[in-house]
Amino acid sequence: MISEKVVKAINEQINMEYASAYIYLNMSIEMDDQAFRGYAKWLFAQYEEELEHAEKFLGFLQTRGAVPVLKDIEVPALEAKTPLDVAKAAYAHEMKVSASIDRIAELASKEGDRASNAFLMWFVNEQVEEEESTRDIVDMFEFAGDDKAVLFEIDRRLGEREED
Numbered sequence: 195m196i197s198e199k200v201v202k203a204i205n206e207q208i209n210m211e212y213a214s215a216y217i218y219l220n221m222s223i224e225m226d227d228q229a230f231r232g233y234a235k236w237l238f239a240q241y242e243e244e245l246e247h248a249e250k251f252l253g254f255l256q257t258r259g260a261v262p263v264l265k266d267i268e269v270p271a272l273e274a275k276t277p278l279d280v281a282k283a284a285y286a287h288e289m290k291v292s293a294s295i296d297r298i299a300e301l302a303s304k305e306g307d308r309a310s311n312a313f314l315m316w317f318v319n320e321q322v323e324e325e326e327s328t329r330d331i332v333d334m335f336e337f338a339g340d341d342k343a344v345l346f347e348i349d350r351r352l353g354e355r356e357e358d
């Protein structure tokens with residue numbers, strides 16, 4: 195049995211994943227506007243990945259016999275302007291998501307809900323990758339500084355991201 199508490203927490207996570215999708219889409223639009231087409235493409239792929247995360251949580255609730263409840267998705271104003279600022283904001287956001295998933299896993303453990311815990315472990319591992327990939331981009335743009343040739347090369351490389 196899945197407890198009401200876990201259902202509520204996962205419902206909130208569904209909203210957080212859709213909100214993440216919007217955040218990345220917003221970042222992608224901004225980077226495209228600044229002609230960082232490669233990074234814009236990377237961010238768009240991330241947007242699609244966040245949609246998949248939301249759907250995974252949603253499907254899990256349904257599998258457990260619970261009914262997902264959709265909530266409004268917030269679109270916070272994008273304060274990050276440069277690619278480095280965007281990268282830093284993305285990394286900070288992923289750490290927030292990791293903390294949120296850890297909290298749900300902890301709650302599921304407390305509730306003795308092993309099925310939810312096993313399901314959540316996929317996300318725990320996924321977040322390790324998300325933190326790494328977003329942190330790597332911060333490092334790259336930090337390294338580039340104002341060097342246009344290096345920025346161009348990084349952008350080109352980010353554009354090579356495979357759809358996963």
Ligand SMILES: [Fe+2]
Nearest residue numbers: 211214244247
């Ligand atoms: Fe996610």
